[in-house]
Amino acid sequence: MATAETFYDVIRRQGITRRSFTKFCSLTAASLGFGPGTATAIAEALETKERVPVIWMHGLECTCCSESFIRSAHPLVKDVVLSMISLDYDDMIMAAAGHQAEAILEETKARYKGKYILAVEGNAPLNENGMFCIDGGRPFVEKLKWMAEDARAVIAWGTCASWGCVQAAQPNPTQATPIDKVIRGMPIIKVPGCPPIAEVMTGVVTFITTFDKLPELDRQGRPKMFYSQRIHDKCYRRPHFDAGQFVDEWDDEGARKGYCLYKTGCKGPTTYNACSTVRWNEGVSFPIQSGHGCIGCSEKGFWDQGSFYDRLTNLHQFGIEANADKIGLTAAGVVGGAIAAHAAVTVVKRVTTKREADG
Amino acid sequence: MTIHQSLAADSGSEKTVEQSVYFYQAPVRLWHWGNAFSILTLALTGYFIGSPLPSVSGEASANYLMGDIRFIHFAVAQILSVLLILRLYWVFVGNVHARQIFYVPMRGRFWKECLHEVRWYMFMARQPKRHVGHKPLARLTMFFMFTLPLLFMVITGFALYSEGAGRDSWEYALFGWVFSIWPNSQEIHTLHHLGMWVILVFVIVHIYVAVREDIISRQSIVSSMISGERLFNDVED
Numbered sequence: 001m002a003t004a005e006t007f008y009d010v011i012r013r014q015g016i017t018r019r020s021f022t023k024f025c026s027l028t029a030a031s032l033g034f035g036p037g038t039a040t041a042i043a044e045a046l047e048t049k050e051r052v053p054v055i056w057m058h059g060l061e062c063t064c065c066s067e068s069f070i071r072s073a074h075p076l077v078k079d080v081v082l083s084m085i086s087l088d089y090d091d092m093i094m095a096a097a098g099h100q101a102e103a104i105l106e107e108t109k110a111r112y113k114g115k116y117i118l119a120v121e122g123n124a125p126l127n128e129n130g131m132f133c134i135d136g137g138r139p140f141v142e143k144l145k146w147m148a149e150d151a152r153a154v155i156a157w158g159t160c161a162s163w164g165c166v167q168a169a170q171p172n173p174t175q176a177t178p179i180d181k182v183i184r185g186m187p188i189i190k191v192p193g194c195p196p197i198a199e200v201m202t203g204v205v206t207f208i209t210t211f212d213k214l215p216e217l218d219r220q221g222r223p224k225m226f227y228s229q230r231i232h233d234k235c236y237r238r239p240h241f242d243a244g245q246f247v248d249e250w251d252d253e254g255a256r257k258g259y260c261l262y263k264t265g266c267k268g269p270t271t272y273n274a275c276s277t278v279r280w281n282e283g284v285s286f287p288i289q290s291g292h293g294c295i296g297c298s299e300k301g302f303w304d305q306g307s308f309y310d311r312l313t314n315l316h317q318f319g320i321e322a323n324a325d326k327i328g329l330t331a332a333g334v335v336g337g338a339i340a341a342h343a344a345v346t347v348v349k350r351v352t353t354k355r356e357a358d359g
Numbered sequence: 360m361t362i363h364q365s366l367a368a369d370s371g372s373e374k375t376v377e378q379s380v381y382f383y384q385a386p387v388r389l390w391h392w393g394n395a396f397s398i399l400t401l402a403l404t405g406y407f408i409g410s411p412l413p414s415v416s417g418e419a420s421a422n423y424l425m426g427d428i429r430f431i432h433f434a435v436a437q438i439l440s441v442l443l444i445l446r447l448y449w450v451f452v453g454n455v456h457a458r459q460i461f462y463v464p465m466r467g468r469f470w471k472e473c474l475h476e477v478r479w480y481m482f483m484a485r486q487p488k489r490h491v492g493h494k495p496l497a498r499l500t501m502f503f504m505f506t507l508p509l510l511f512m513v514i515t516g517f518a519l520y521s522e523g524a525g526r527d528s529w530e531y532a533l534f535g536w537v538f539s540i541w542p543n544s545q546e547i548h549t550l551h552h553l554g555m556w557v558i559l560v561f562v563i564v565h566i567y568v569a570v571r572e573d574i575i576s577r578q579s580i581v582s583s584m585i586s587g588e589r590l591f592n593d594v595e596d
Contacts, residue, residue, distance in 0.1 A: 218526065219535060219539060220538070229525075229526075233523065241425055243415065243419040243426070244411060244422055244424030244425040244428075245414045245416075246411055259414060269522070269548075270544040270545040270548060296543070296545065299544075300542040300543040302545075305545045305546070311409065312409055312549070313545060313548070313549045323549075324555075325410065325552070325556075327553065328555065328556025328559065329556075332560055332563060335560050335563055335564060336563060339567045342480070342567075343571065345482060346482075
């Protein structure tokens with residue numbers, strides 16, 4: 001259960017050296033884009049501040065956010081974050097179960113009123129009064145609203161919680177609804193991605209713990225430090241885009257030479273995330289580096305933006321699979337045909353009326 | 360002289376009455392031809408941004424094809440926007456015809472005239488009504504298929520441009536609200552693309568109708584946009 005011990009106490013108890021600890025502080029400061037002075041600030045905060053209680057709830061989701069989170073690149077990061085925050089409740093990985101587990105929620109709500117962070121993985125289906133997601137014997141949406149009442153802030157982990165993701169894709173039978181549409185009047189930090197990058201997740205948590213404030217958010221409610229630029233802006237294949245060198249087919253010369261994947265449907269130009277800078281799996285690679293375009297997993301409704309392999313989105317509203325160009329060309333063709341017919345009728349009409357007039 | 364007038368002049372025996380009225384002021388005409396040039400360029404470059412040309416070979420550093428196409432698109436878009444700002448200014452200080460395609464009047468007469476024009480185009484009316492300035496149906500079409508789509512294209516265009524210019528750019532400060540309506544900019548790309556086709560379809564109809572009316576409705580249309588004057592010819596065919 002939550003104690004008043006600091007993060008530093010916890011990691012020293014776990015046998016992590018002071019040296020490793022300061023290393024982590026510098027790395028985190030760097031990944032958040034701060035100068036060297038901040039590393040000291042982080043160290044001091046972690047040494048002196050009480051750990052932040054975090055309640056981690058799972059709604060309609062696939063747990064890929066948790067999977068990503070526990071694979072944070074630097075092995076220490078996992079320990080740090082799991083120890084830094086006082087993860088009092090996470091029904092996925094906690095030892096307690098049943099009534100014992102649910103009692104923790106009651107206790108945290110009472111003891112840390114207005115202090116705890118509510119981290120939500122997945123979203124709440126609202127259809128049929130929320131019956132599509134039952135958690136602890138009641139609809140998840142109820143539990144979510146109930147826990148959010150006394151939280152300091154809500155973190156919406158992943159695209160599910162931020163935008164809805166696959167379960168909210170059309171026609172969205174369960175009416176899966178992102179967190180910010182369920183909870184109002186509460187700061188909500190969206191950390192989209194399917195899953196989000198582990199270092200981004202730990203970075204957000206570290207920021208809140210260290211500075212005791214919430215990160216600056218953009219128009220969509222995402223932390224500016226990780227979601228201000230597109231994959232395209234920092235893509236190492238960008239020179240090939242500007243040069244006009246593209247992969248046309250998956251096995252062509254361009255693909256072998258590592259050209260830009262724009263024509264094969266890369267959503268990098270419309271996706272805000274840190275993949276092209278932070279990368280994945282200890283900074284080993286990211287989709288584009290592996291030769292596959294970005295699918296835009298951190299964007300709203302990315303499942304409803306047509307194929308992952310088309311540059312131009314297919315528009316289903318028109319009843320057929322057609323992109324803007326096909327629809328536009330068809331419209332232009334129909335109008336052109338109508339004009340030709342109209343012109344022909346005009347000519348015929350003129351000739352006949354003239355004849356009448358002459359005759 | 361239009362084709363029609365020369366026909367009338369040739370047939371000497373008939374009495375020819377020509378009247379001319381000046382009504383398209385210089386800024387309106389400048390805007391028209393500036394738009395014609397910009398829209399053609401923007402549609403072409405825009406199409407190739409959406410569906411790029413075949414890959415060029417050689418070092419990436421030795422080529423800048425896509426960059427150039429995008430540069431032309433952005434530069435011409437800026438010209439179009441500046442012209443639009445001037446034109447919007449002229450809406451307020453210009454003559455009554457400079458205002459016509461920026462709103463739709465609610466008067467009954469306007470709709471009656473529109474209906475008459477529809478009948479004219481359906482070959483049901485024998486003679487078209489004559490108008491100084493835009494014809495009612497043209498005005499209606501221009502408002503919905505040109506003025507509004509053009510504004511839409513400028514707004515979404517600057518919003519898309521702000522993605523590259525950065526979150527601290529003035530483009531984002533002014534047009535970032537577009538992302539509140541469509542958080543996923545892929546949707547804005549798609550709509551921007553559809554907007555191009557709406558305007559191109561308008562251009563096709565616009566050119567056809569202008570040329571057709573110029574020939575058979577006994578009033579100058581095409582040359583009016585160059586000289587600013589409309590010539591009325593009273594001779595019936």
